[in-house]
Amino acid sequence: MIIGICGGTGSGKTTVAKRILETVSNEQVAFLQHDSYYRNLGDMPLELRHAINFDHPDALDNELFINHVKALRAGETIEMPVYDFATHQRKNITIRIDPKPILIIEGILIFVDPSLRELMDIKIFVDTAGDLRFIRRLQRDVQERGRAVEMIIRQYLDTVRPMHEQFVEPSKRYADVIIPEGGYNEVGIDLISGKIRNQLFQELARIKH
Numbered sequence: 001m002i003i004g005i006c007g008g009t010g011s012g013k014t015t016v017a018k019r020i021l022e023t024v025s026n027e028q029v030a031f032l033q034h035d036s037y038y039r040n041l042g043d044m045p046l047e048l049r050h051a052i053n054f055d056h057p058d059a060l061d062n063e064l065f066i067n068h069v070k071a072l073r074a075g076e077t078i079e080m081p082v083y084d085f086a087t088h089q090r091k092n093i094t095i096r097i098d099p100k101p102i103l104i105i106e107g108i109l110i111f112v113d114p115s116l117r118e119l120m121d122i123k124i125f126v127d128t129a130g131d132l133r134f135i136r137r138l139q140r141d142v143q144e145r146g147r148a149v150e151m152i153i154r155q156y157l158d159t160v161r162p163m164h165e166q167f168v169e170p171s172k173r174y175a176d177v178i179i180p181e182g183g184y185n186e187v188g189i190d191l192i193s194g195k196i197r198n199q200l201f202q203e204l205a206r207i208k209h
Contacts, residue, residue: 001199002073002119003192005106006171007126009055010136013106016189017181020104023193028200030072031099034107036081037065042089050151052059055163057112067118072099085145101203102196108164108189111171124192125175130161184203 006015014033021029027170039061051058069079078106080093111117111125134156141147172178179188 001101001196001197002069002103002105003122003124004110004117005104005124005126006108006111006168006175007128008130008133008168009108009160010133010140011036011126011128012132012136012181012184013126016124017106018105020193020196023189024102024196024200028100029102029104029196030097031095032065032068032072032080032103034060034065034103034110036083037061038083038088038090040081040090042087044088045206046087051165052088052160054064055108055159055167055199057109057167060107061108062116064112066113066116066119069103069105072097073119075099076190086147101200104160108168109171111174112167117174122133122176122192122195123176125172125178127172127180128176157198 004016005013015133021031023108035139037060038054039059045101064081068080071078076099078097080097082095083089085090092203111123112122117123135162137156138149138152142149160207177188177192179185179192
């Protein structure tokens with residue numbers, strides 16, 4: 001089972017994914033973040049890297065991401081890239097991801113590509129108010145990515161908000177389930193976790209027979 005979790009920046013996608021992982025055995029679930037698949041800009045001057053529109057679908061290496069999703073579905077192990085958000089380039093290390101019965105993929109643009117959508121069995125959209133999303137992004141980029149407040153605000157106004165309205169928000173129509181308020185929606189998470197546990201139970205029963 002492949003579960004896609006989409007939503008705007010700071011909507012709580014990762015929180016939802018982690019909450020699901022907490023309610024289902026980690027041994028049964030693999031987790032892949034679209035953010036890890038930004039194109040490698042190591043050959044570009046740093047000043048130009050900062051000017052790239054990272055909220056446009058073209059900023060991501062979707063071909064590699066789709067290939068990795070298909071490989072995991074086929075029972076193969078992958079080497080997930082590790083992205084450095086401070087320098088906008090891939091690190092020289094990768095993370096080994098082994099195939100599991102459940103694969104969760106998460107990102108702001110995963111519903112935009114039809115070929116990627118077709119791989120998902122359940123599509124979840126995390127719907128959170130714009131002001132909350134901006135505050136969460138501001139806190140994350142300052143604390144985790146070492147960026148200046150002025151730079152974060154400028155990027156949000158120049159690219160994040162316009163790209164959300166052009167690509168992310170319209171992709172909500174492809175969702176099977178919409179979860180308001182992300183990781184704080186206990187009922188929504190319980191319903192999805194129950195669906196996953198039921199799928200695992202059926203798979204185990206099939207293997208035994």
